[in-house]
Amino acid sequence: MHSTLSDVFISHPIHIPFSNLPDFTSLPDSYTWTPNDDLLFSASDSDESLPFIDLSDPHVATRVGHACTTWGAFQITNHGVPSRLLDDIEFLTGSLFRLPVHRKLKAARREDGISGYGVARIASFFNKQMWSEGFTVVGSPLDDFHKLWPIHHLKYCEIIQEYEEHMQKLAAKLMWLALGSLGVEEKDIKWAGPGSDFQGAQAAIQLNHYPICPEPDRAMGLAAHTDSTLMTILYQNNTAGLQVFRDDVGWVTVPPVPGSLVVNVGDLLHILTNGIFPSVLHRARVNHLRSRFSMAYLWGPPSDLMISPLPKLVDPLHSPLYPSLTWKQYLATKATHFNQSLSFIRNYLSSDQIS
Ligand SMILES: C=C1C[C@]23C[C@@]1(O)CC[C@H]2[C@@]12CCC[C@@](C)(C(=O)O1)[C@H]2[C@@H]3C(=O)O
Numbered sequence: 001m002h003s004t005l006s007d008v009f010i011s012h013p014i015h016i017p018f019s020n021l022p023d024f025t026s027l028p029d030s031y032t033w034t035p036n037d038d039l040l041f042s043a044s045d046s047d048e049s050l051p052f053i054d055l056s057d058p059h060v061a062t063r064v065g066h067a068c069t070t071w072g073a074f075q076i077t078n079h080g081v082p083s084r085l086l087d088d089i090e091f092l093t094g095s096l097f098r099l100p101v102h103r104k105l106k107a108a109r110r111e112d113g114i115s116g117y118g119v120a121r122i123a124s125f126f127n128k129q130m131w132s133e134g135f136t137v138v139g140s141p142l143d144d145f146h147k148l149w150p151i152h153h154l155k156y157c158e159i160i161q162e163y164e165e166h167m168q169k170l171a172a173k174l175m176w177l178a179l180g181s182l183g184v185e186e187k188d189i190k191w192a193g194p195g196s197d198f199q200g201a202q203a204a205i206q207l208n209h210y211p212i213c214p215e216p217d218r219a220m221g222l223a224a225h226t227d228s229t230l231m232t233i234l235y236q237n238n239t240a241g242l243q244v245f246r247d248d249v250g251w252v253t254v255p256p257v258p259g260s261l262v263v264n265v266g267d268l269l270h271i272l273t274n275g276i277f278p279s280v281l282h283r284a285r286v287n288h289l290r291s292r293f294s295m296a297y298l299w300g301p302p303s304d305l306m307i308s309p310l311p312k313l314v315d316p317l318h319s320p321l322y323p324s325l326t327w328k329q330y331l332a333t334k335a336t337h338f339n340q341s342l343s344f345i346r347n348y349l350s351s352d353q354i355s
């Protein structure tokens, strides 16, 4: 049977109750974060900024490689995704989250499921609640969208399908640019397929909504995490909130630039490059004047394919830092070890211990 990511959480259900959802007009205690709840709370006053890369630049591969090595993230323009499609996905996201809660709950994510409406899975690792709501799409959104919009669901399904097609092509292009900068060639990645277009790749779309917040300095939209992907391509509306972390700089805000996209290196690309590219720690803050939407395309390999450091990047001086594991196995590890997952598999696991 064709395997997808959808069954990954059957053995790792997460119980996050909806009963204490705030009305998003005042900040209850359970939503008030202190530096103890998230150790790296304050933003940096450095003037360092995330690299901004024009994909039509003749030196694009070098720039992408440099950004991946230093930041594990970058912003792109001239990416070929029509701005009309970005408007459409933002419209879909706004329409979805503006539905009354009882309508959104009709498509609530099951405790052992992956798709649907809910708070981010990482919520279970924190004592405080995050000032956000999300909707995850894995595979066809038809059933969920039918529950949300009994009449107009097809129009929204078409937007998701078109968005996925463009994002998949862009992800493949970015992957070759990033790996090409390390001397990795198309013949080095067999699963990319005969057209080198990564047709077997799998993906999730995560739509996020950060409502207007009366006390943004004491709230957290989405707590610090790395993505469990090869790469994530993120579109944010024109309200700032995304921050990325670099050890030597601290937290840096990624300003929304109309029409641009943010690219994050995920944990699996970190593993594939044997640690050369860091997976970027990032989070979302909230705003007291405007609500914020973000739309993340979380891109990874076929869910049952073994991923390990590329032989080309391993030699006697650079022994493999990680054992082989599948995306599904990594997500299961993340469900128990969260931000310690990489060090856990690096230090404690050999391939045959991962179930
Ligand atoms: C494929 C996936 C990555 C993700 C978990 C998921 O199964 C689908 C949702 C993704 C997301 C989006 C918000 C942040 C995040 C950490 C979360 O809680 O759900 C990521 C997960 C991840 O990258 O680990």
Ligand SMILES: O=C(O)CCC(=O)C(=O)O
Pocket (backbone or CB within 6 Å): 206, 208, 222, 227, 234, 236, 241, 242, 243, 282, 283, 284, 293, 294, 296
């Ligand atoms: O809202 C954002 O800018 C970040 C979203 C994010 O990190 C995610 O969906 O994984």
Ligand SMILES: [Fe+2]
Pocket (backbone or CB within 6 Å): 225, 226, 227, 232, 282
């Ligand atoms: Fe993320």
